[in-house]
Amino acid sequence: MTYTKIMRREIADLVREGLQAAQAAGALDVFDIPKEIPVTPSRHEAHGDYGSPVCMGLARVLHRAPIQIAEALAPHIPAVEYISGIEAAPPGFINFTLDEGWLAQQAPVILEMGEAWGNLDVGAGERVQVEFVSANPTGPLTIGSARNAVLGDAMAAVLAAAGYAVEREYYVNDHGSKARKLGYSIYMRYLSLLDAPPPSFEEEKYPGEYVTAMAQELVDASGRRFVEMDPEQAIREFSAWGIERVLAGVEKDLARMRIHFDTWRHERDFYQGDPSLYEQMMARLREDGYIVDKEGAVWFSHPDLDQDAVLVRSAEVIPNPEDRPTYLMSDVCYLWDKLVVRDFDSAIYIWGADHHGDVPRVKAAAKALGIDPARVELILYQLVTLRRGDQEVRMSKSSGEFVTLRELIDEVGPDPIRFMMLTRTADVTLDFDLDLAVEESDRNPVYYVQYAHTRIAGVLRHAAERGWDPDVIGDPALLTHPSELDLIRKMLALPEIIDVAAEHRAPHHLTAYARELAALFHIFYHNCRIVSSDPADADLSHARLMLARAAKTVLARVLHLMGMDAPETM
RNA sequence: GCCCCCGUGGCGCAAUUAGGACAGCGCACCUGGCUUCGAACCAGGGGGUUGCAGGUUCGAGUCCUGCCGGGGGUACCA
Incomplete structure (x- = not known):
């Protein structure tokens, strides 16, 4: 399996080598080289493609001006084929410019990798479970669950792309x-x-x-x-x-919604068997001193918690024994089930922010069970407010008044739901405008991205009709137009986006990237005639067709990571 | 009261490996661009002391403190 390189990390390695070489050559005093070398994509063209501010931080250690350090360091950074310029820039940055010839050569490389482009090995096969949706099976899914579903599924897709072994699980609250x-x-x-x-x-x-x-x-x-x-x-x-x-x-x-679970775990199972997992966990917690019996109920007590939490309600309050264990009790069993019995390296939970108060309890429960709480990751998303135009739609399952996910899918289809629910970070509340979601206009960004894909498909159809062989790999050296190179630069950034999204558990980066990539294709399309009617341009047309096909694959990849369709026509 | 999230041009949101160089994008508004590949597109323009006040730092939208505003939580409910 071929993995994609993350440019940022490659360049960080170059800087590290440069620092070592500069020290060896006496250009810089000897000091401990930082473990993490910061490298960021440049925001301005004048700063090249990537920049590193390491020297700013080293100024204090070396008692020299950052720019002097940068100037001393730059000549020692090893020359590589993909970098054409290394420059020290005030107040002390080192800027890197990608070689345009090399850049152009990446188009066929990306095309060759197809939808594997962007796959990383940073996850190293670590087993991660993403548990999401998990809505109570007492009624149809609502729009609130849609955000959970979209977030969890995209998270899983991103982690899989980053090289984790991912399982998607739905927890069925069917007990009690x-x-x-x-x-x-x-x-x-x-x-x-x-x-x-x-x-x-x-x-x-x-x-x-x-x-x-x-x-x-x-x-x-x-x-x-x-x-x-x-x-x-x-x-x-x-x-x-x-x-x-x-x-x-x-x-x-x-x-x-194109969401499929690998496993459906039933809460009920924790209470079956002899002894049941429930009984085992209770015995274990009791033995280790985390149980307090008072007021007829059984409480979980842990030094990390401000107050004890009920695990089993008192018989006086709840007559039916089956209804007495609380959801926290089930969560305790589930932790054990996930991280000990099934031994996932980590478990990611996707929860609505209204459950944030439970986070410390679950973390404490993990500790009490001897599970490293770092293996338990709770991702909280803020709630969804639903509106039609400027009128708010109140939802609640208990009142029976809510908009179901099914109705929404019927109205707008899965793609706008997925895209719109994914555009914002989990940290912000989401305003979902039913009117806007239905609207097929440019206020609705999902079409912008899909349009880029269908537009390429249209060009390829046009080329085929004119007798162009779609499989000819044109000469990438002919790709020299700034719009062509910008497009390739953006395709080259996909691995970084996947890296960031996976590491920060933030799949919303995909939507921003998808728009940027689509935009750069549209600009390229506008500036560069792909299929030329002039026979003298045949070679260039072949090269551009190749570029277009590569762009189509990358667009499709991103759309698929978001769980969306990559349509040939719209 | 206490806990969590958010406050970025009129509106909706970004801002990258958790501090980097001039804060981006979409919508809306104004102007221009299809007799050759899909105008669901592109180009240009106006619009900002990133809620307020301090602090840390060579450097803050990003970190810390306080305040203001919005949302959520604070059950022997799930």
Whole structure:
């Protein structure tokens, strides 16, 4: 397998070698060379392609002006084919310029690698689990879950590209009170549809049409069969059936978003077996002194926490034993399941910011279990506000009033949802405008990127019609136009973007990159005629067709990393 | 009260390996560009003391403190 090089890191290595050489030659005093050499892409053309501010930091150590250090260092940086210029620049930067001839040669290299372009080995095969969505299976997915889904899936894709062995997992909360609540809700609707008398007890119900729909389905399939059944028995059956029913819908909706899970882990499993994982964990925590019994409940107590947290509710408050363990108790089991039993190197959780208060508890639980808390990564995203134009749409599952993911997919399709949900960092609240998402205009950025891809496809079709052989690899040395080179520079940056996005767990970088790449293709297209009708330009046309094909592959790669379609026509 | 996130041109957001050289992009607004490859595109223009006040640093949108404003959390709910 071929991996892509990250230019930034290559250049950092050059600087390191330069520092060593300069020391050896006596041009610089001997000092400990920093482990991390900073190198950043330049923001201004005059500064070349990459720059390093190392010398600024060394000024203090060496008691010399940064620019003097830079000037002493520059001549000792080894010459390599891909760098044409190394320059010390005030106040003390070292600037690197990529060689344009070498740059042009990268076009066929990228084309050759195809969608493997951008693959890295920084993950070194480390096993990472990304657990996301994990919405309670008590109703259809909402738009809030869509952000979770999009973020988690893109995160997984980016990590896989960076060389991690990634598994996508959905955690099914199918144990305890909410499962029963769903069963009870369906049961009550079922009875009322058949005009049968309700049971003597009354509990909380989920409102919402989907409950009625499921009850109707049972009526159609089974008639009055459950009317005579013992209510407790019926509720149990309705609950199990309902959860499966909802999950099937969830899976289908997510599939339409092009999201597929490797595993579906059921909370219920933690409470089965003899002894169950739940019993094992409880015994373990108790033995290690993390359990406090008080007020009839069982509490988790840890020095990192300001206050104890309930693991098992008291029988006085919750009569049904199955409903007594809290979600924190399940989280404890799940930690063990992920990081000990299945032994992932790390577990990434994608959570809504409304759960941020749980972070310290889960971290403390990991510690209590002897798991390095650094292996547990909680990624929080701020919530989604939904609006139609300037009118806010309030959502809540308990009120039964919400916009489902399915409705949204029906309205706009998966691509705008994926792109728009990914454009912002997880740290900011997201305003999702239903009107805008539907709008097929240039206010809607998703089309800009996809259009670049279809535009290339259109050019290639045009070329084929004119009899151009699509497989001819033109001479890259003919690619000398600034628009051509800028496009190649941007394609060359994909590995860095994947590196950054993976390391910082920030897949939103992909959207910005996709727009930039698309923009540079559009500029190239505008400035450089690709398929020329003048026979004298045949060689150049071949070279540009190659460049266009390379750009098409990279665009497709980025779109696919974001889980989007790379269409041939629009 | 305490905890978390955010505050960047009219609006929506970026800003890179967690501090680097002149803060970018889209929308909106104004102007120009299709008789050869897809104008869902391109080019140009106006618009900013990065919420406020301090601090650390050679250097701060980025780090620290305080304040102001918005959102979320603070259950024997999940």
